[in-house]
Amino acid sequence: MKLYIGNKNYSSWSLRPWLLMRHAGIEFEEVKLRLDFSQGSAFRRQLLAVAPIAKVPVLVDDGLVIWDTLAIAEYLAEKFPHLNLWPQGRAARATARSLCAEMHAGFAALRNHFPMNIEASLPDVGAKVLREQPEVVRDVARIGDMWSRALDDSGGPFLFGEFGVVDAYYAPVCTRLRTYGVALPERPQRYAQRMLELDAQRDWNDAAKSEADFLQSDEPYRSERR
Ligand SMILES: N[C@@H](CCC(=O)N[C@@H](CS)C(=O)NCC(=O)O)C(=O)O
Structure with a gap:
């Protein structure tokens, strides 16, 4: 499986399935794209090459494309029922x-x-x-x-x-x-x-800190990284 994610420092939607899979021990390949929502950006082009919308996260499993956090979570819970990703009752x-x-x-x-x-x-x-x-x-x-x-x-x-x-x-x-x-x-x-x-x-978090990538669009409170 491949999981497309955005910057680890900023992309809260990406963190959810990544953490779920990593903590549960589900193997996957991570594809990290630098967030850039502008028209024609590499972020948008690379995502639109695999998914119908240019948003992360996207999970690709053997050609099947799943492009929403909740849909990804439900898919994983079905695919790995023994992991009990939802409560039992x-x-x-x-x-x-x-x-x-x-x-x-x-x-x-x-x-x-x-x-x-x-x-x-x-x-x-x-x-x-x-x-x-x-x-x-x-x-x-x-x-x-x-x-x-x-x-x-x-x-x-x-x-x-x-x-x-x-x-x-x-x-x-x-x-x-x-x-x-x-x-x-x-x-x-x-x-x-x-x-x-x-x-x-x-x-x-370690990976997020080592990104050293300042995205003004995600920084309403700062004009530079300190
Ligand atoms: N409801 C979506 C939200 C995903 C989302 O908004 N992702 C942001 C990054 S954290 C994104 O890719 N935005 C791109 C855009 O809005 O153009 C999900 O659960 O996956």
Whole structure:
């Protein structure tokens, strides 16, 4: 399988399937493309040569092309049923899918104001955003409540017990909390810390830091890398 991804420092959608596969031990070849959404860019040309839309992530498995994070996660869960990428029980699975869908289609304020930026440390920006943007405060509170409830119900250590699609879905939030210095209540905070300490996440972060690629379009808060 080939997984097409964008810059590891910035591409939150790419992180999700990459982390899911890497942590679950699913073998794949990574194809990293430098994010560039401008018309006719190499990023767009290379993706449009394999997929109908020019967005990452894209998974290609023996000629089959899957071009959306949720579709990729569902495909992997079907292809590797023994890995239990979704929770076992039907009720837990339905809840897990609800959480993924909530992220897939929501958290616009959190995503807009706290774009993923793994190598950066921007706690002052984080504090300012939380002072000025009540919708971000609401998103952060919702994350804390959601994670607390899931951890209480499952007993942890991951949201539904074992690591799965939902954890991968919220991995970029864990990196954002650190970048912007945002703290959650104790239990969800510990969960975020555990996620950041996964070997697969560390590998991703190391690669992100070594990219040394500054993309102004993904940097609303900085004009240069420091
Ligand atoms: N819903 C899509 C979102 C993917 C997405 O927006 N990816 C960004 C990079 S993180 C992208 O490739 N954007 C290119 C563009 O908007 O032209 C998914 O889940 O895969």
